[in-house]
Amino acid sequence: MGPDWKFRMTWLRGAALAIVTPGALLVHAYGTAADFTIIQKNSTFSVHQITIKVGDRITFVNADSANHNVYSETKGSEFEIVQRPGRSDTVRFSQPGTVEIECAIHPDMRLEVQVRP
Ligand SMILES: [Cu+2]
Numbered sequence: 001m002g003p004d005w006k007f008r009m010t011w012l013r014g015a016a017l018a019i020v021t022p023g024a025l026l027v028h029a030y031g032t033a034a035d036f037t038i039i040q041k042n043s044t045f046s047v048h049q050i051t052i053k054v055g056d057r058i059t060f061v062n063a064d065s066a067n068h069n070v071y072s073e074t075k076g077s078e079f080e081i082v083q084r085p086g087r088s089d090t091v092r093f094s095q096p097g098t099v100e101i102e103c104a105i106h107p108d109m110r111l112e113v114q115v116r117p
Helices: 004-018
Strands: 025-030 033-041 049-053 055-063 070-071 080-084 087-091 099-102 112-117
Touching: 033 049, 033 099, 055 070, 055 080
Parallel strands: 033 055, 049 112
Antiparallel strands: 025 033, 055 087, 070 080, 070 099, 099 112
């Protein structure tokens, strides 16, 4: 084993993770704000917890053949989106705190967004 063994193992783990979860969480950074993509497939969010910063955006993608109704009743971060299949909508998070996101059509669909100041 050469001196770069640890680096190689870290890289391999990262590559394996990317293969296991394709498209589960796509992140693009533009300036100070970052854009995240969360996919709804088989009536579940591709991640159930995510930590972002104030000003970051999450794009919700409906990859199912059924409608979803993504909403938040968290004070200061309220929104409601009715999503037909294939549609995507972007929400910007401007208040720090914990935002609980659910789907009115599928009560088991839950996502917790931690918005850091
Ligand atoms: Cu749903």
